[in-house]
Amino acid sequence: MTNTFDPPTLNNIMIIDDADIDSFMLQYALHKKTNFCKNSVILPGGLSALNYLKKHMGNEDKLPELIFLDILMPVVDGYKFLEEFEAIRSKLNKKVNVVILTSEKYNIQIGSLIKEGKILTHFQKPFHENYLKEIASLLGNNKN
Secondary structure, three states, X not given: OOOOOOOOOEEEEEEEOOOHHHHHHHHHHHHHHXXXXXXXXXXXXXXXXXXXXXXXXXXXXXXXXXXXXXXXXXXXXXXXXXXXXHHHHOOOOOOOEEEEEEOOXXXXXXXXXXXXXXXXXXXXXXXXXXXXXXHHHHHHOOOO
């Protein structure tokens, strides 16, 4: 597939997903297919992601501009991650957008998260490269 849009080339993206194959496919699309980002980090769950964000809270170069978040994960699922993330979000000194990428279908809870501005949008797995076009458009409208 050829790149038919001009991606924003973000510095850092975080992928939070316990399914290795989904994470690697997304990472491949972000780096090799579209140059959507310069760096990405894959974390296998909400707890490790929260620990990473807290550890790098003062280091803007390590913090992501965008997080791809799975909902269905053991220990700390995506909803619990978002709840705890909201408590530290304002301390990050950087705007961090969250996109839910999960096998879970769109529901009222996800709709509320979008309406409240806690997430940018929701996509259902499997990942499709055309999702990046919509994300790029949303990021362009969400720079504040």
